[in-house]
Amino acid sequence: MSYSPLLVRLIDALCCMPGVGRKSAQRIAFHLLERNRDGANLLATALAEAAAGIGHCQRCRMFSETELCSICSAGSRDRSLLCVVESPADVMAIEDATGYRGLYFVLMGHLSPLDGIGPEELGASALEKLLGENETKEMIIATNPTVEGDATSHFLAGLAAQRGIQASRIAHGVPLGGELEYVDGGTLSHAFFGRRAL
Amino acid sequence: MSYSPLLVRLIDALCCMPGVGRKSAQRIAFHLLERNRDGANLLATALAEAAAGIGHCQRCRMFSETELCSICSAGSRDRSLLCVVESPADVMAIEDATGYRGLYFVLMGHLSPLDGIGPEELGASALEKLLGENETKEMIIATNPTVEGDATSHFLAGLAAQRGIQASRIAHGVPLGGELEYVDGGTLSHAFFGRRAL
Numbered sequence: 281m282s283y284s285p286l287l288v289r290l291i292d293a294l295c296c297m298p299g300v301g302r303k304s305a306q307r308i309a310f311h312l313l314e315r316n317r318d319g320a321n322l323l324a325t326a327l328a329e330a331a332a333g334i335g336h337c338q339r340c341r342m343f344s345e346t347e348l349c350s351i352c353s354a355g356s357r358d359r360s361l362l363c364v365v366e367s368p369a370d371v372m373a374i375e376d377a378t379g380y381r382g383l384y385f386v387l388m389g390h391l392s393p394l395d396g397i398g399p400e401e402l403g404a405s406a407l408e409k410l411l412g413e414n415e416t417k418e419m420i421i422a423t424n425p426t427v428e429g430d431a432t433s434h435f436l437a438g439l440a441a442q443r444g445i446q447a448s449r450i451a452h453g454v455p456l457g458g459e460l461e462y463v464d465g466g467t468l469s470h471a472f473f474g475r476r477a478l
Numbered sequence: 479m480s481y482s483p484l485l486v487r488l489i490d491a492l493c494c495m496p497g498v499g500r501k502s503a504q505r506i507a508f509h510l511l512e513r514n515r516d517g518a519n520l521l522a523t524a525l526a527e528a529a530a531g532i533g534h535c536q537r538c539r540m541f542s543e544t545e546l547c548s549i550c551s552a553g554s555r556d557r558s559l560l561c562v563v564e565s566p567a568d569v570m571a572i573e574d575a576t577g578y579r580g581l582y583f584v585l586m587g588h589l590s591p592l593d594g595i596g597p598e599e600l601g602a603s604a605l606e607k608l609l610g611e612n613e614t615k616e617m618i619i620a621t622n623p624t625v626e627g628d629a630t631s632h633f634l635a636g637l638a639a640q641r642g643i644q645a646s647r648i649a650h651g652v653p654l655g656g657e658l659e660y661v662d663g664g665t666l667s668h669a670f671f672g673r674r675a676l
């Protein structure tokens with residue numbers, strides 16, 4: 281059966297969102313058409329304006345519609361701390377969960393030579409420029425605890441060492457409230473390896 | 479922290495979709511901005527055009543951007559059969575899964591007096607007009623097996639009886655491939671009540 285062409289196009293377009301399959305796309309389309317056309321219009325505008333207007337902060341590469349993001353341009357942040365993360369979502373998670381008041385640098389990925397992602401793709405020259413300003417005393421590396429995240433961390437620590445900047449990496453181990461027996465083996469062995477004297 | 483206002487607005491707007499909480503909205507926004515701005519623009523256009531252009535078929539109330547939907551205007555459908563469903567999603571499910579070749583009527587809801595949803599809100603006068611055309615020989619009631627769906631079915635059967643039209647209701651019971659012990663009690667008792675001689 282050929283459904284309404286506009287409806288087919290909407291369902292197809294909704295599938296471009298991660299985690300949204302055809303079934304959910306259909307459910308979303310019907311919900312918006314039946315109950316929330318205003319919401320659909322607001323979403324249309326927000327998408328178009330975000331796609332056109334949001335770029336990257338020239339200093340830290342976080343999403344920003346201005347040359348400098350709100351963190352980089354805030355006078356209240358501790359400019360001696362630089363936390364390096366893989367993605368904008370990591371910045372949001374750290375801002376939401378921790379009291380961290382330093383600056384960030386967003387790699388927008390991790391080293392992955394097989395995919396052609398080397399230092400330049402991760403903004404290494406922008407990072408070096410930032411480190412060259414001599415404000416940074418400590419680089420806090422918050423890349424993911426994966427093979428690629430580890431390699432990226434190693435590369436970043438090298439950049440810091442060249443400039444005599446202290447590098448640290450956030451701790452990985454058993455999550456708070458997690459039960460040992462349900463934690464995956466990699467995490468558990470990481471937690472043992474990274475144990476601290478009490 | 480105040481993130482990019484355009485990004486905040488996009489994340490808020492994405493939350494208008496059912497099943498999308500703040501965490502998924504954030505993930506979707508980042509994905510579209512990092513990897514699929516073309517998809518974001520296509521989605522924006524599809525949403526705006528669907529919200530503005532999709533109405534309801536004047537005959538069966540299915541979503542349609544033309545006066546009559548593609549099913550009602552198709553010459554190939556069996557006009558003696560009328561399947562009455564609660565929502566457009568039900569039409570799509572029946573079209574996808576069954577070989578049904580008759581027509582539909584979409585109630586866009588079910589009787590729910592406490593919410594002010596009576597026969598008129600379900601398009602009863604449009605349905606009566608349709609039945610008055612004397613093409614319908616059988617009304618297949620496919621409302622959901624819920625208290626409201628049952629009440630709605632009872633009401634529809636009454637409309638059919640007034641005109642001497644045969645009414646039937648689709649069967650409810652243990653799903654094919656389902657294991658008896660995992661089926662909920664209501665379904666199981668329904669399946670017993672609706673048992674057929676072999």
Ligand SMILES: [Zn+2]
Pocket residue numbers: 337338339340341342348349350351352353
């Ligand atoms: Zn910035």
Ligand SMILES: [Zn+2]
Pocket residue numbers: 535536537538539540546547548549550551
């Ligand atoms: Zn129709």
